Amino acid sequence: MTLTTVSQNKSHGGVQGVYRHASQETKTEMTFSVFVPPHADGTKLPVVWYLSGLTCTHANVTEKGEFRAACAELGLVFVAPDTSPRGDGVPGDPNNAYDFGLGAGFYVDATQEPFAKNYRMWSYVTEELPSVVAANFPVDPRRQSVMGHSMGGHGALTVALRNPSRYRAASAFSPIVAPSQVPWGEKALGGYLGADKAAWRKHDAVALIEDGARVSDLLVDVGDADQFLVQQLRPELLKAACEKANIPLLLRKQEGYDHSYYFISTYMADHLRWHAARLGR
């Protein structure tokens, strides 16, 4: 498997890279970013996965996320995948909808046509890309964690709940916690997985918890000025599910903050410290 280096820039003592490879899962070229902090030769570092939100690529968090200073201090590798397959022949024109198709893979393996061939973001972010990263970067696969924003917060929660032994920590900014119950999620899960809502439960954090999935604890930040809070995010549903399941959830409503990277960047270092503490740093 060949990795193409798109760019590498020294930053905060480490290297911020952008890379491209031919994905077997999505049948497309996929681009992702990796920050490797300063480290001694031969050491293997914990790795934090960051799953992005609707319309994003790896670039949004890479440019605006303000994660490098904290990752350098804490010795964490930071990986940001894309949010969908892209390229000639991939269905899902973003000019038709920002919340379905390109830039909106929702971290599922689609079963519905015409999406099933390329939209395999679940397998891509949980299996293929971790293998690519482990083979090419100084990471310790036994020490992984996952965070995300909005649609990517949904991704982070579901990835962690279904793989609690693989991801030692999980957190989210402004996550979609119950996609089966909100418009963004109904559209995406219906479009990728079909009308049978039973198939949606494996991709719905609240439903997963109701069905018995467990993690050691969760950190979630939302802004109380987030325009999507009430209709799409609904953190109170996660709170209720975690209380019932005895999952310790630190849910913080941050006063005056919205859905943007101005919010994410404010609490990024906080989240990375939470992850580092659970990754043995």
Next chain:
Amino acid sequence: MTLTTVSQNKSHGGVQGVYRHASQETKTEMTFSVFVPPHADGTKLPVVWYLSGLTCTHANVTEKGEFRAACAELGLVFVAPDTSPRGDGVPGDPNNAYDFGLGAGFYVDATQEPFAKNYRMWSYVTEELPSVVAANFPVDPRRQSVMGHSMGGHGALTVALRNPSRYRAASAFSPIVAPSQVPWGEKALGGYLGADKAAWRKHDAVALIEDGARVSDLLVDVGDADQFLVQQLRPELLKAACEKANIPLLLRKQEGYDHSYYFISTYMADHLRWHAARLGR
């Protein structure tokens, strides 16, 4: 004078805003950004001016500069102007040249046609915009400082050298220190100010120092992997001029860093602490 709010987002406890106003100097609408850190009502804060480089608008540093955490900690307002006038009828198509015209105002008041009417960035950043900012934000005009990158590093150095009592500190990332002696500067100063190089000396940091301008001290960071270091930036010329003039210059060559915001963001907090110490924070 009316200020239009383009956007405001809470970030790092303060407010990151983008604003627009009709400039009397440039005869165009001008857009700029201001970060106001958390502060007690009624207090007036020191203000750091950030002058951007070729091709940039206010947005590059606002999104990628990683200045807000440090500004919030240190209690500094951070203002980022645009790099040129823009809009219908403004000459200087950037499709013809990235280093002259739109996005490349070089912080001079042009005397040559067709640029003299709009390209008045010197007066804009040293007179008009400071008045606009003082009238609309909680700043203390007696405590200002200036920094910049590349072309904006040139701007910061010349602004500080010609107004040492107004700007209490000056620093630069990857500055053009002697525009009269390098291709970018020769093109820009020739195009805006004409062929007579005597008129260029007021816009050349090294020439200003040779001609007697003084500041209390300077901080300059350059990356030793900067592709423009040898031909365009030439920090050794500033070093020689400062040594001869007994201006304390802290010039740091940062190993492995390039010309990008990945470099700037790495040392931004350092620079802000340098400014804060000289602004009475």
